[in-house]
Amino acid sequence: MNTFFNILIDGLAYGMVLFVIAVGLSVTLGLMRFVNLSHGAFAMVGGYCAAWLTREMQWSFWLAVPLAIATTALLGAVLESLVLRHLYRRKELDQVLFTIGLSFVLIAATNAIAGPQVQLIVLPPLLAGSVDLGFRTLPAQRLLVIGAGLAVAAAAAWTVTKTRFGIWLRAAVDHSGTASTLGIPIRTVQCASFAAGAALAGFGGILGAELMPLEPYYALKYLVLVLVVVAVGGMGSIAGSLAAAVLLGTIETASRYLASDWGSLFFFVAMAVLLAWRPNGLLSGLAKR
């Protein structure tokens, strides 16, 4: 029973990290049909910023994290408007290869600046301990991750359904040609969404720093997992990404606990089955979207 609960909590936390990193990529893919394989680098940059601010600059965690996220957002916006948007019209393969090349360069740059060692984020005492829920005690860090993931999901859902930006976003995803003739500032929507996705990825990198250690190869190492979540959840579907991330994260955690010599086999089998069953995304059968 203890193991079951641990699997649940760890799996949920892992899934939330994957979700927070993946949701930006999913929206970008759905919105701009742009396959951005440098997305993992944003998660890495966010984590590195937070690590540097908390360790070298001795900033408080609660101040460092927002700044790290903002920095990542800025980097995303700059990259998008200067470089990446020129690739929107290119073939998928071209986008894949360009962004892989970009990832390589960012990995090399990260190593040149910060060296190859793993970066640690200094957690505040509040998060380093455990929280007593009455029937169980949980590591506070896990609680933060799960809570943050749910908050991101809620905020994303609210933005998309209740705000003007969200309406613009959905119109642009469904029909960018028509949307722009209606006066929706497509470029702004694209750049802002991309920056938001990058910011969330950075946030995810910070949240997941324990599970996914921050070192220069991070940008590509965990990219496959993120892509899997996006593919299974369906491009452009926030709810789908959440469902896919939690489901797959739990399966991976369970297999690590119960069948570790099978490696990630069950994760990828589950992924293949889910994707083959629902190629357009887990929830594509339900929503009219």
Add this chain to the structure above:
Amino acid sequence: MTTHYAPSAAEAITQVPTSSKSVAAEAPHCAPAWRAPFIVLVTGVIACAIFPDQLGLIARIFIAGLFVLSLDLVVGVAGLATLGHAALFGLGAYAAGIFALHVHADPLLGLAVGILIGAIAALASGAFLLRYQGFTFLMLTVAVSQIVLNLVQKARDWTGGDDGLSGYAMAPLLGRFAFDLEGKVAAVYALVVLVVLLYMAQRLVHSPFGLAVRGIHENRARMAALGTPVFRRLWLLYTVAGALAGAAGALSAQVNAVVGTDSLSFALSAEALVMLILGGAGQLTGALVGATVFTLLHHTAASINPYHWLFVVGGLLMLVVLIPPVKAWAWMRRCAGGAR
């Protein structure tokens, strides 16, 4: 009742202003299939002669070239972007290694086993994968190859798991040429296999089948409207590509006398894709150029600092993508199926 398709109706249609009424302008024509393999053979022999102390590296280039060639069939000719091709390479490698270790150490038999296993793996996975397209297909190729990797890691008793498969020694090639320490036999062996398979790939690509597969790449809807059984054609092509990848894997296992799980890795699939794009996809010869350039660059740069190497490759990739691929399409206009 037969429908009458008489050319007599021609007059009515040609009574319109055209620039010239001459007989058909320069018709498209393919280069002979043996030309590129011949050039590769000559170049390879010269390279081996000029650099006798680099034969290990040269053999690696030949093997990489064969692997990227097989990827070119799938990506460049058929238009199926895959990140799981290493699975076919690795399975061929493990098959050849296990065969040498447990059954018979004859290289040519092992090569045949590698080819067979590569083909079977492609046949089996293709039956599932080819029902999908685009991003879904891409992700499923990743899934399949990761599943294969994990299964191989689990089957320690056969494959050695993470430690790799080793402890087998190859018998002399054709009963006479033992694999020597300098790598002469290995290099020539790899070159000959590459040249022979390149020739077969050229013929494939110049055939009506190759034309149809390119047609599927360029416009699937058009091919379906022409009556092409699209799935069957792609399946056959994928199987042939699997055979070639298996051959490359077998060569690798035999020349290096060891097989590791990196032969099944995502990194290898991605690397092969990079090599292909660097050299130019769709022409078969581009695959060889890309493999050569990449391997040589990697060999020189990696010794300096593995991270700086990433600067070079990353920069090159971005450059190659940004410069429009004029060369490839100009070539295609000559033949739509053949090589220069």
Add this chain to the structure above:
Amino acid sequence: MNRDALPDTLLDVQALDKRFGGLHVTRNVSFHLRAGDRLALIGPNGAGKTTLVNQISGVLEPSAGEIWLRGENVTRTSQAGRVRAGLARTFQITTLAPHFPVQRQIELALFEREGLTGRLWRSMDSYPALQAEAQEILARFGLQAHAATPTEDLAYGEQRLIEMALALALRPKVLLLDEPMAGVPKGDGARLLAALDALPRDLAVLIIEHDMDLVFRFATRIVVLAEGAVLADGSPEEIRRDPRVRAAYLGV
């Protein structure tokens, strides 16, 4: 076997029905084509004409109803199977292999017709009879000067000609033309019109068109489609006089 089809019925569409979720795009459509028929399918935009053609050619599967081609039930047959059974179509949006030289594109159609695309060894250049036929087809359409030109470099009107040439190269018994003149300015359409006039006499042709001059000049029968259902089916004269048709086009 078809219930009440006449012996030379080549295409028999029976009670075809198609829904996309809540959208009812084809409502109980029935008609048939005999050898030599020139049937024009007309109707307002959104009436479901291309959807209907897509179901007949096998791109879409109908929700209900049957399609019989030359005495065979092809409702569940693949596109490729229907082509082999004698059906060919053109697309409203030009659908060509963009980088293929024009002659190669035609040759590919011929290879497919002769069942040669399963051959892996002989070069595509070693079939002189098919190459000659491809050149002859190009000459028939006045495109022989463009044999080596990539299809994407052709003028739009010439691309539309290739669309038709490809369908005819397959030697079909039933031909579906989806707006062959679409996007071609009135003046440039001479060659296309000539090609339409030169279609083999006993070929059964279904043509979707908006140009009424062309329709009345070319068609022996007209089916009017509105909101997915057959509004009227008859000779050009009957259709011209039919008040419901006028109402569908001009009214509401």
